[in-house]
Amino acid sequence: xxxxxxxxxxxxxxxxxxxxxxxxxxxxxxxxxxxxxxxxxxxxxxxxxxxxxxxxxxxxxxxxxxxxxxxxxxxxxxxxxxxxxxxxxxxxxxxxxxxxxxxxxxxxxxxxxxxxxxxxxxxxxxxxxxxxxxxxxxxxxxxxxxxxxxxxxxxxxxxxxxxxxxxxxxxxxxxxxxxxxxxxxxxxxxxxxxxxxxx
Numbered sequence: 001x002x003x004x005x006x007x008x009x010x011x012x013x014x015x016x017x018x019x020x021x022x023x024x025x026x027x028x029x030x031x032x033x034x035x036x037x038x039x040x041x042x043x044x045x046x047x048x049x050x051x052x053x054x055x056x057x058x059x060x061x062x063x064x065x066x067x068x069x070x071x072x073x074x075x076x077x078x079x080x081x082x083x084x085x086x087x088x089x090x091x092x093x094x095x096x097x098x099x100x101x102x103x104x105x106x107x108x109x110x111x112x113x114x115x116x117x118x119x120x121x122x123x124x125x126x127x128x129x130x131x132x133x134x135x136x137x138x139x140x141x142x143x144x145x146x147x148x149x150x151x152x153x154x155x156x157x158x159x160x161x162x163x164x165x166x167x168x169x170x171x172x173x174x175x176x177x178x179x180x181x182x183x184x185x186x187x188x189x190x191x192x193x194x195x196x197x198x199x
Contacts, residue, residue: 002069002089003151006110010049010150011072026056029175029191033103033134034060036193041100044126046093047107051077051085057103058083067092068107090119095126102127106136106189113143113153116163124167130198133169135160139176139188146183157190169194 026034030053037043041062045054048066050073057064066085068074074085090111102123111119123133140154161171173193181187 003110005145006150007070009148010070026053026060029105029134029136030056030103032173033101033132033193034062036132036195037062037101042098043101043103044093044095044099046090046102046104046123047110048077048085048103049073049107051081051083053103053105054083054085055081062101090122091115093119093122093126097126097128099126099131100128101132101134103134104136105134105191106138108135109137109152109154110150111153112151116153117166120163120167120169124169124196127169127196129196131196133164133194133196134191135164135194136189136191139190146181146185148183150183155190160190160192164192164194169196 034057043057043062043064045057045064045066048054048068051066054064054066054077066077066083067088068085069087069089071087074087077083077085090108108116108119127133137155137160138152139156143153145151164171171192171194175191178186178188
């Protein structure tokens with residue numbers, strides 16, 4: 001179940017969010033993810049926000065589906081990118097071996113840590129054998145709300161790597177960095193590319 005206070009913030013800041021993170025081309029992490037996928041791969045952009053990355057993937061020829069828990073973000077995706085984004089939460093993912101890739105870029109960090117094992121298990125089940133997961137998270141410990149009121153769960157590299165290993169998604173690539181978020185605060189992050197074993 002999505003956090004109501006977090007969704008309220010995104011409802012209020014949907015337009016600001018879209019402007020702040022607007023880009024005219026995919027960043028290095030999205031390019032790396034797309035390069036790992038087969039031609040015309042089926043992809044789920046899980047927690048896609050206003051659909052910027054969804055649009056990049058669609059233009060690259062991927063069969064991409066965007067999900068976000070915020071109706072306001074979904075509306076922005078339609079207005080800006082002419083995308084139909086499904087309003088859905090992580091726990092609604094019931095697919096079995098349906099996707100070549102799942103792109104969860106700084107979205108699962110809004111789920112409580114107690115729910116992360118289930119979300120990752122759902123993702124692993126939804127991926128085809130050999131499928132790839134991109135996951136971006138903020139680094140740190142524990143759980144907290146930022147000054148805008150959004151809920152965050154923070155992870156160390158060993159912590160998230162262990163959770164991925166537990167569901168059969170070992171990481172094959174990682175990147176670290178830090179950026180200024182929507183709340184104006186700098187935050188360190190980790191981005192992992194993981195792969196389900198091929199059968």
